[in-house]
Amino acid sequence: MKPATALACLMVLAGCHSRSDPGPFRLGAATIEPVQSNPWRALLYRKPVLLTFDDGPQDLVADRRILAALSRHHARALWLVTCKRLDPAMDPQASEHRVALEEIVARGHLIGNHGYSHLDLRRLEPGAMAHEIVGCSDLIAQLTGRRPRYFRPPFGAHSPAVDRMVEADGMQLLLWSGNSYDSLLADFKRHPRAYVDYVRLHPGMDAALTATPGDVLLFHDYPNTALAIDGFMTRLERRDFQFVLPDHGDAAGNQAR
Ligand SMILES: [Zn+2]
Numbered sequence: 001m002k003p004a005t006a007l008a009c010l011m012v013l014a015g016c017h018s019r020s021d022p023g024p025f026r027l028g029a030a031t032i033e034p035v036q037s038n039p040w041r042a043l044l045y046r047k048p049v050l051l052t053f054d055d056g057p058q059d060l061v062a063d064r065r066i067l068a069a070l071s072r073h074h075a076r077a078l079w080l081v082t083c084k085r086l087d088p089a090m091d092p093q094a095s096e097h098r099v100a101l102e103e104i105v106a107r108g109h110l111i112g113n114h115g116y117s118h119l120d121l122r123r124l125e126p127g128a129m130a131h132e133i134v135g136c137s138d139l140i141a142q143l144t145g146r147r148p149r150y151f152r153p154p155f156g157a158h159s160p161a162v163d164r165m166v167e168a169d170g171m172q173l174l175l176w177s178g179n180s181y182d183s184l185l186a187d188f189k190r191h192p193r194a195y196v197d198y199v200r201l202h203p204g205m206d207a208a209l210t211a212t213p214g215d216v217l218l219f220h221d222y223p224n225t226a227l228a229i230d231g232f233m234t235r236l237e238r239r240d241f242q243f244v245l246p247d248h249g250d251a252a253g254n255q256a257r
Contacts, residue, residue: 054221
């Protein structure tokens with residue numbers, strides 16, 4: 001992500017923890033509410049954080065491990081899907097990935113749009129850009145019954161033309177302010193334990209230790225992430241963070257506009 005973009009993202013989030021009352025905080029245009037229903041938790045927790053998982057569904061085993069960890073911590077997350085994974089014409093394992101999508105939705109997580117084919121959208125003609133942005137929303141709506149409210153451009157790369165199309169499709173651009181570095185080395189996927197060791201040996205790269213209230217944390221649905229996510233969440237909880245979703249009035253947070 002460009003420094004200017006990161007700064008803009010952080011500036012949007014900066015107001016999240018400056019309030020003195022325990023009310024909801026703001027994430028861009030969205031109001032954030034605590035996930036858990038007990039209203040007293042809002043008084044106890046002042047450090048909300050949004051977990052996001054990009055690029056999937058791409059690994060049913062990893063997805064189920066992540067879902068199990070999220071359930072153990074009573075947390076919900078935003079899954080920004082790459083639609084080609086769900087398209088039988090583009091991915092021979094699309095039917096398996098659709099099962100993962102169903103399970104993610106069934107557990108109350110929020111689905112966002114991460115583009116159809118994971119391309120740098122800035123280079124595309126309007127027709128191809130529409131396929132990547134609107135076409136992916138169409139497929140998500142077809143499979144889940146709801147159009148997504150959040151769009152994360154692949155690589156965080158966007159332009160005024162991308163921004164206009166995302167807004168016209170009723171979505172909010174959502175980047176990230178904290179990085180798990182789970183995609184830093186390709187070897188992490190093949191040797192998931194190496195990623196866990198890397199994070200332990202580099203506390204400055206540990207998203208759980210560097211997180212600040214209101215952060216949007218970037219993860220992927222990789223095997224190494226699936227191995228590490230429980231530890232991340234435990235460390236965040238030790239620091240009194242609470243896992244939240246953007247709230248639009250319904251349990252899944254993605255009520256039709
Ligand atoms: Zn991505």
